[in-house]
Amino acid sequence: MVKRQETEARLKDCCVKDGFWSYFQELVSDVVIPYQEKILRDEIPGIEKSHAIENFRIAAGKAEGEFYGAVFQDSDLAKWLEAAAYSLQNKRDEELERRVDDVIDLIGGAQQEDGYVNTYFTIKEPEHRWQNLLDCHELYCAGHMIEAAVAYYESTGKDKFLNIMRRMADHIDRRFGPDKTRGIPGHEEIELALLRLYRATGEQRYLELSRYFIDERGTQPNYFQVEMKERSWTFWSTEAGDGTYNQSHVPVREQDKAVGHSVRAMYLYTAMADMAGETGDESLYRACLRLWENVTGRQMYVTGGIGSTVHGEAFTKDYDLPNDTVYAETCASIGLVFFTRKMLELKPSGKFADVMERCLFNGVLSGMQHDGKRFFYVNPLEVIPGLSGEQKEYKHVIPKRPQWYACACCPPNEARLLESIGKYAWGEGSDTIYSHMFLGGSYRSEMCGGILIETESGYPWNGSVKYTVHPQENGASCTLAVHIPGWCEKYRLLVNGTEALSAEGTTAEAETAAKAADVFREDGYCYIRREWKDGDTVQVDLQMEARRVYADSAVRENQxxxxxxxxxxxxxxxxxxxxxxxxQLRIPENAQISAAEEQDPVLGRYVSLNIEGARCLSGGSLYTGERPVPYAWKIKAVPYYLWGNRSEGGMQVWTLEG
Amino acid sequence: MVKRQETEARLKDCCVKDGFWSYFQELVSDVVIPYQEKILRDEIPGIEKSHAIENFRIAAGKAEGEFYGAVFQDSDLAKWLEAAAYSLQNKRDEELERRVDDVIDLIGGAQQEDGYVNTYFTIKEPEHRWQNLLDCHELYCAGHMIEAAVAYYESTGKDKFLNIMRRMADHIDRRFGPDKTRGIPGHEEIELALLRLYRATGEQRYLELSRYFIDERGTQPNYFQVEMKERSWTFWSTEAGDGTYNQSHVPVREQDKAVGHSVRAMYLYTAMADMAGETGDESLYRACLRLWENVTGRQMYVTGGIGSTVHGEAFTKDYDLPNDTVYAETCASIGLVFFTRKMLELKPSGKFADVMERCLFNGVLSGMQHDGKRFFYVNPLEVIPGLSGEQKEYKHVIPKRPQWYACACCPPNEARLLESIGKYAWGEGSDTIYSHMFLGGSYRSEMCGGILIETESGYPWNGSVKYTVHPQENGASCTLAVHIPGWCEKYRLLVNGTEALSAEGTTAEAETAAKAADVFREDGYCYIRREWKDGDTVQVDLQMEARRVYADSAVRENQxxxxxxxxxxxxxxxxxxxxxxxxQLRIPENAQISAAEEQDPVLGRYVSLNIEGARCLSGGSLYTGERPVPYAWKIKAVPYYLWGNRSEGGMQVWTLEG
Known part of the structure; x- marks a missing residue:
């Protein structure tokens, strides 16, 4: 039976004070959340209308009007509420809290007698509730609202929103389940939300309902085929297909390859992994492992982006990773972080933490303009002026972040993840505190009567990180586990200034120190077992150099x-x-790559890479016997997450060598 | 004023007896035409139904039933009739001729009182005739029927079909033109057909009507926009758009970049070039030159394929030439041959003959299975198993030639071109006989009282070609102009066994011979002016070696x-x-490439290329710091036009060097 080894940190225990992440958290609190709130309140003219809050006003009887937006419009508000909840945890803001409470009142007002919450069906088609789970996202919206309610409860201690969403969960539970009405969500999300609700409330029924949705998925006869036959009424899609699009093609335990809509897949797998941790379900865990290996070993961009095609926003085939027609939705990378975090709970292994890091520093951050006011849905690895965003095949690859979207799933998803970064950086096992990711600031644990760990981090611009431990009681005995990123070949770990471990053989002195400190490395983590004294330090020095990365030779596009x-x-x-x-650019095989610290008015502080490269030019006829000639050309590379912040133009991640 | 320098040969003067082309002509006569006839008669079960002949039976009152097929279904029959007409020229077949005459009787029977011929509108929507020129292809079908009628008349001397189509042309002429109803075709074709009809009949009105359609195109207000507003009835498309799709965005003389549907474009440009030759219209010629340069200098695949996207089967942007999502419709390459042949008439220049050759030996021939029973519509330059023909972006890139298509424009187009290859190989100016392309067999000219030129050709497998001249009267004085392909860097030309010209400097002996023979080279042609005696020979020896070709550095995909x-x-x-x-394959920059003659049961006789190459393999993780390692790998290349004839699998034209 599989066993959860570790649990993600509670946000209230994490404090972020970091030369890198603090910028993003403050940006989200100070700019993104207020900006998104204005959009949700339709207060910003000239961009895609949201109407999400107005829908609730109408449903609550506080305003007249028509529902507007996608059938899942409620979820935009839900994700914003979740982000706001985290923000309130990180930075008190009474005005924001008051406004959130007002929105919660609206949600309560829009809740129906029987607990049902959904503005589309309340306003527009009450007679069609629960009849089209394939397309209509009722369970999806409920899931996001539940997540927001749990987050707000955990952040503020107020339970009004939680109770509203418990009534909705109870409503769902009365309807769906074994010996009740059959049903599974067309877009997974409710499963993971119910597990969060279960943990927040201790109510076993929510765990069981989540298990029902997970276990029922992919069973025969295919639920969506049955549903389609039973209703004359259709919404937007009329094809249930073979179920691969929403991962209902086979029972979840039989799935071994990520298929279909990549965000749907990630939310399902997250719930599966969390359920495996909650229940010790070994077969579910094995399915999660297979799926995780498939996603990250065969279907993931180097940026942590997933979803190779716009058609269905979906996975395609193993190793099919086109850079230019890519989808790599921001939400999908975020979903991969969720899934991976749950895998990490089941087994703290460097490979999981590495993928989390890959997503966060690249495919997730790229979703947001550096000023917090524009967002990418699609995160390409190559932009071609004149084609990207214009030519039909590339229409979805917009070369400049738009301000908002009709389907605005990504922007608030980005906000809620960045505000809750502490959960991904820190975790706790029975006697071990895990640092999965270098995050400056502090973490407070109740272990051994209480420990505060302060962290100073230069990551990701340099590899110098220092943990200072303050136990409540001197001599408290527990383990600090520090993830050493998989990219790092050379590092040193010093305990109280003495080298205890390094990647390049250990000195006699270091061995003694390691023994004293009981320091060892396992599966990507350095474990420091110790009776901690106040002020004990663990210093990690990673050698950080620019490096070349190659794709597997099965990846056609990057040859x-x-x-x-x-x-x-x-x-x-x-x-x-x-x-x-x-x-036309070439990075010669033997070219030196030098790093330079930059301070840019638009991009902020970052490190650029500079290469004495070449540009290959040909003589000007379309086909010729003359090989293009390389000319010396200085190449400058900038962090991927910062692309598209300056002028509009071409961009590429993969460059020819030679 | 531009002046036609040369006219394409009459097919009756050409005889093909050639180790390469005879195979294809015999295949078309013996296999393709009978096979396509069976399809047109719905006698082959299990493939796409044609119904094209049955439509005529119904329209002629010889059968009961409904129209079936595309609105342009008549054109499949028309192109087959044209191919059959050429075949009868090349190879008498009384049974085929009788059956063609029966079909012509049906066409006559289906003709309406007022001359109108079109089975869709006759059977299905007579009230909607001429109301939707944008979508409904009436002028297009008429054009193809006219071409077939002219071909049949020229081949057999019988004028029944010609007269039927003259009545249709007269019907069109009564309706459309200055001071009559305004109109232009949504799919160009009628323009070039009317010019052929004009030359076959001498009737000036057809020239004028063609000129009207050409000149009216792209004038304001856009005809299709007006037409759309005037009718409530729509067919399939309802968007006239900005006219780029069918080249009606600006007047033809202002066009300088090939846009829109590539077959439409080629048929228009062919007519424009032919019209320029017919009327000396300088501005029209200049537009043709610009468009030809744009197509062949910036938008053409190395195979002579054109049309970079499936969306609109269209041109995209200069230098946008994706190998895998390519369209490169067989009809478009055929159309480029038509266009280029007309440009050649205006100025015999090597660049035109080179493009004709590029298309014919590659992008045109690849459209047909080597057994003549299957056809490509799309001619990719890269096939990826598991993606091509399967994944949405690549759905159109079918890795195996299908037997037939619902829209079956390409197969009979291929047949009519191959049966009329002589027109493209031979031509005549005032005192010059042009050999644009090496074609074994003979050509008979009426020049100087009559000349027969016999040709022996090893092309394209070797570069040895011999012309033996037989003038009716000894000492007849005229010029033989032989195109030396642009790819050839080293060649020798011998007159009666003596070197008269070579690409590598000329010997004193050769100079004398050149003087005696009045031999010179100009713009890709060797001109041999001479008083010909019976048995005079011109021998051309081209040095033919495998060579490397590179794309312009503006072509992203082939870097x-x-x-x-x-x-x-x-x-x-x-x-x-x-x-x-x-x-994964690599062709090292210095690798030797050896040619080997092959005799294959499926592919026939051909020359393969063999390279000591490499295959680059990586260690098996998706992203790694290890550069993939090259292993020695024997690479075998086969002619592109033969691809897809054996097992199904990957294919690529462009391979990484290094």
Whole structure:
């Protein structure tokens, strides 16, 4: 039976004070959340209308009008509420809290007698409730609202929202389950939300209902086929298909390859992994492991992006990773972080923490403009001026972040993840505190009567991280486990200034120290077992150099190409720095790559990479016997997550060597 | 004023007896035409139904039933009739001729009182005739029927079909033109057909009507926008758009970039060039030149394929030439041959003959299975197993030639071109006989009282070609102009066994011979002016070696890649010969490429290319710091036009060097 080894940190125990992440958390609190609130209140003219709050006003009888937006419009508000809840945890804001409470009142007002909460069906088609689970996202919206309610409860201690959503969960529970009405969500989300609700309330029924949705998925006869036959009424999609789109093609335990809509898949797998941890379900865990290995070993971009095609926003085939027609939805990378965090709980292994890091520093952060006011839905690895965003095949690959979307799932998803980064950085097992990711600030544990760990981190721009431990009682005995990123080949770990472990053989002195400190490395983590005294330090020094990364030779699109990385950060070339037609550039195999610290008015502080490269040019006829000639060309690479912040133009992550 | 320098040969003067082309002509006569006839008569079960002849039976009152097929279904029959007409020229077949006459009787029977011929509108919607020129292809079908009628008249001397189609042309002429009803075709074709009809009949009105359609195109207000507003009735498309799709965005003389549906474009440009030749219209000629340069200099695949996207079967942007999502419709390459042949008439220049050759030996021939029973619509330059023909982006890139298509424009188009190859190989100016392309057999001219030129050709497998001249009267004075292909860097030309010209400097002996023979080279042609005696020979020896071809550095998709060619033949790598994952293969910059004559039961006689290459393999993790390692790998390349004839699998034209 599988056993949860570790649990994600409670946000109230995490404090972020970090040269990198603090910027994003403050940006989300100070800019993104107020900005998104204005959008949700329709107070910003000239961009996609949201109407999400107005829908609740109408449903609550506080306003007249028609429902507007997607059938899942409620979920935009839900994710914003969740982000706001985390923000209130990180930074008190009474005005914001008051406004959130007002919105919660609206939600309560819009709740029906029987507990039902959904503005689309309340306002527009009450007679069609629960009849089209394939398309209509009722369980999806409920899931996001439940997540928000749990977050707000955990952040503020107020239970009004939680109780509203418990009534909705109870409503769902009365309807669906064994010996009740059959049903599964067309877009997974309710499963993971019910597990959060279960933990927040201790109510076993929510765990069982989540298990029902997970176990029922993919069983025969296919629920959506049956549902389609039973209703004459259709919404937007009329094809249930073979179920691969929403992962209902086979029972979840039989799935071994990620298929279909990538966000749907991630939310399902997250719930599966969490359920396995909650119940010790070994077969579910094995399915999660297979799926995780498939996603990250065969279907993931180097940026942590997933979903290779716009058609169905979906996975395609193993190793099919086109850079230019890519989808790599921001929400999908976020979902992969969720899934991976749950896998980490089941087994603290460096490979999980590495993927989490890959997503966060690249495919997740790229979803947001550096000023917090624009957002990408699609995160390409190559942008071609004149084609991207214009030509039909590339229409979805917009070269500039839009302000908002009709389907605005990504922006608030980004906000809620960034505000809750502590959960991903810290965790606790029975006698071990895990640092999965370097995050400056502090973490407070109740272990051994209470421990505070302060962290100073130069990550990701340098590899110097220092943990200072303050136990409540001197001599408290427990373990600190520090994840050493998989990209790092050379590092040193010092306990109280003495080298205790390094990647390059250990000195006699270090061995003594390691013994004293009971320091060892296992599966990507350095474990420091110790009776901690106040002020004990653990110093990690990672050697951080620009490096070349190659894709598996099964990846057609990246043949002969190299991607530059430094630490966890993927780099890209932008037209702004390198001129047009980036595909002509070459990074010679033996070229030196030098890193330079930059302070840019738009991009902020970052490290650029600079290469004595080449540009290959041909003589000007379409086909010729003359091989294009390489000319010396200085190449500058910037972090991928910062692309598209300056002028519009070409961009590429993978560059030809040679 | 521009002046036609040359006119394409009459097919009755050409005889093909050639180790390469005879195979295809006999295949078309013996297999393709009978096979396509069976399809048109719905006698082959289990494939796409045609119904094209049955539609005429119904329209002629000889059968009961409903119209079936596309609104342009008549054009499939028309192109088959044209191919059959050429075939009868090349190879008498009384049974075929009788059956063609029966079909012509049906067409006559289906003709309406007022001359109108079109089975869709006659059977199905007579009230909607001429109301939707944007979508409904009436002028297009008429054009193809006119071409067939002219071909049949020229081949057999029988004028029944010609007269039927004259009545249709007269009907069109009564309706459309200045001071009559305004109109232009949604799919160009009628323009070039009317010019052929004009030349066959001498009737000036047809020239004028063609000129009207050409000149009216792109004038304001846009005809299709007006038409859409005037009718409530729509067919399939309801968007006239900005006119780029069918080249009606600006007047034709202002067009300088090929846009929209590539077959439509080619048929229009062919008519424009032919019209310029017919009328000396300089501005029209200049537009043709610009468009030709744009197509062949910026939007053409190395195979002579055109049309980079499935969306609208269209051109995209300059230098946008994706190999995998390519369209490169067989009809479009055929259309480029038509257009280029007309440009050649205006100015015999090597660049035109080179493009004709590029298309014919590659993108045109690839449209047909080597057994003549299957056809490609799309001609990709890269096939990826598991994606091509399966994944949405690649759905149109079918890796195996289908037997027939619902929209079956390409197969009979291929047949009519191959049966009329002589027109493209031979032409005549005032005192010059042009050999644009090496074609074994003979050509008979009426020049100087009559000349027969016999040709022996090893092309394209070797570069040895011999012309033997037989003038009716000894000492007849005229010029033979022989196109030396642009790919050829070294050649010798011998007159009666003595070197008269070579690409590598001329010996004193050769100079004398050149003087005696009045031999010179100009713009890709060797001109031999002479008083010909019976048995005079002109021998051309082209040095033919495998060579490397590179794309312009503006072509993103082919960066770092090389294409192998030998003579006019483009080569490709197939999985059958090289194993899977062809993208892993490398052709080192200094690798020797050896040619080997092959005799294959499926592919027939051909020359393969063999390279000591490499395959780059990586260690098996999706992203790694280890550069993939090259292993020695024997690479075999086969002519592109033969791809997809054996087992199904990957294929690629462009391979990484290095």
């Amino acid at each position: 002969g190409r190299v991607c530059l990385m430094r630490g966890p950060v993927v780099y890209c070339l932008e037209q702004e720095d390198n001129g047009g037609q980036l595909w | 770092g890649r090389v294409c192998l060619m030998r003579g006019p033949v483009v080569y490709c790598l197939e999985q059958e010969d090289n194993g899977g994952q062809l993208w």
